[in-house]
Amino acid sequence: MRDYYDVLGVGADAGADEIKRAYRQLARRYHPDISGDDRTAAFLEVARAYEVLTNPNRRRSYDASLRDRTSRVNWLADEVAIDFPSVSSVLDGMRHSFFGNIPNARLAAVVELTPQEAFWGALVPLQIPLRTTCAGCGGRGEVWDEWCVACAGTGEIAADYPLRLRVPPGARAGSRFRFSVTPPGMAPAMIEISISVR
Numbered sequence: 612m613r614d615y616y617d618v619l620g621v622g623a624d625a626g627a628d629e630i631k632r633a634y635r636q637l638a639r640r641y642h643p644d645i646s647g648d649d650r651t652a653a654f655l656e657v658a659r660a661y662e663v664l665t666n667p668n669r670r671r672s673y674d675a676s677l678r679d680r681t682s683r684v685n686w687l688a689d690e691v692a693i694d695f696p697s698v699s700s701v702l703d704g705m706r707h708s709f710f711g712n713i714p715n716a717r718l719a720a721v722v723e724l725t726p727q728e729a730f731w732g733a734l735v736p737l738q739i740p741l742r743t744t745c746a747g748c749g750g751r752g753e754v755w756d757e758w759c760v761a762c763a764g765t766g767e768i769a770a771d772y773p774l775r776l777r778v779p780p781g782a783r784a785g786s787r788f789r790f791s792v793t794p795p796g797m798a799p800a801m802i803e804i805s806i807s808v809r
Contacts, residue, residue, distance in 0.1 A: 615660035617791045617801055634661040718800050723807045732780035738771040739792060741800055776804060784808040
């Protein structure tokens with residue numbers, strides 16, 4: 612089960628209005644009658660997230676389960692990866708099976724626009740730093756009986772993911788964009804972009 616906040620592209624401190632806005636935008640994008648595609652699963656996931664996060668009692672319960680899940684995952688963060696790097700991927704799979712996804716990375720950036728770009732809109736190229744499985748060791752952290760040099764034994768390497776952010780016309784200083792990115796073969800990340808006008 613994905614984090615409902617990530618599904619809607621909002622922060623955990625989002626208010627009811629922000630959640631409603633995000634839901635409406637995603638519902639228009641994923642609703643099968645509007646999009647023309649078969650995105651029923653994505654639409655149902657968005658609807659479920661909205662249903663839980665707009666009900667105060669269910670949201671409190673959901674937030675408590677998130678905190679509990681995160682603390683249980685941290686409890687399992689032991690020295691296995693250091694002492695037995697070839698077993699760490701198996702342990703990660705077990706953690707995922709028992710406790711679900713580990714919370715996504717959260718990235719933030721400020722995009723500076725000229726007044727003309729803010730008025731007319733702009734297409735801003737970004738390089739998003741994400742983690743991906745090391746190709747040298749296949750994520751094991753070792754090659755035969757040696758540490759993998761490419762990833763320094765972690766099983767992951769940093770990789771830049773190119774992204775083009777479309778800033779709508781009339782963007783104001785302080786405007787924020789929140790979205791999640793999950794490129795193939797890379798770890799998911801929640802991204803928040805703030806707009807600054809020179």
